Amino acid sequence: MNAKFRRGALAAAALTLSLTAATQLWAHGNVTPQPVDTSALPDIPGGNDHWVEHNPYRGNPTAIKIGESAYGQNCARCHGLEAISGGIAPDLRLLEKGDTGDEWFIYRYQHGSVRDGKVYMPPLGPILGQKAGWAIRSWLETVHTDD
Ligand code: HEC
Structure with a gap:
């Protein structure tokens, strides 16, 4: 099996896994992910194949608006x-601000x-x-609180 094929197979396996997890949740009838229109935001190089660790949109008013919705x-x-x-899930206002929280x-x-x-939480x-x-994340930082 060549490297390219292996990478494809791995990606397919990962996708199947995340879909399985999401389907389990849908089976409970309470979580149907709603698509988000992010076309107004600059693209991130590599798209969903390359996840960056720090928020490229921090402080961007358009990102904050899209994020809130x-x-x-x-x-x-x-x-x-x-x-x-x-009480069902952690309070996300408490997440550390800045790069570490990102x-x-x-x-x-x-x-x-x-x-x-x-x-507990689907891989959304x-x-x-x-x-x-x-x-x-950009919106969450605007509602951050320490207590
Ligand atoms: C089905 C319920 C559910 C949904 C929907 C959900 N989460 Fe969560 N989330 C949880 C639970 C439960 C935890 C705690 C998981 C654990 O303790 O292992 C969590 C944990 C987190 C954490 C870590 C918080 C911390 O303090 O450690 C982040 C960040 C997070 N969720 C972000 C999100 C975002 C962003 C969305 C929407 C895109 C989302 N979650 C949707 C249930 C959910």
């Missing part, structure tokens, strides 16, 4: 309206949280895309 449609049902957690944020967004076959990143993720 994307959050409401895709994250609020678990993380709470306005990012104020009702790394943890994008890791969870990309991979979700799956333990012992149970989906590959479905909604990297640009939407950083837009959400």
Whole structure:
């Protein structure tokens, strides 16, 4: 098997995995990812094949606006309206600001949280895309709180 084919097979396996996790959630009837229109934002080189670790849109007003709406449609049902957690999932206003917080944020967004076959958070990143993720992160930083 040549390297190119192997890479393709790996990507296909990863996609199948994330779709399986998402489908389990859909089976509960409560999470259907809503597509996010990010066409107004600059593209990230490599698209969803190359995830960067730090927010390329921090402070960008367009990203903040898109992120607020994307959050409401895709994250609020678990993380709470306005990012104020009702206790089901962590309060995302508490995420550390800046580069360190970025790394943890994008890791969870990309991979979700799956333990012992149970989906605590679906891997929404590959479905909604990297640009939407950083837009959400941009908005979250504007509602950050320390307590
Ligand atoms: C089905 C419910 C659900 C949805 C929808 C969901 N999450 Fe989560 N999320 C969780 C849970 C539960 C955890 C805690 C996971 C754990 O402790 O392993 C979590 C953890 C996180 C964390 C890590 C927080 C921390 O303090 O460690 C981030 C970041 C995050 N989610 C971002 C998002 C974003 C962004 C969205 C929307 C695109 C989203 N989540 C949608 C349930 C959800």
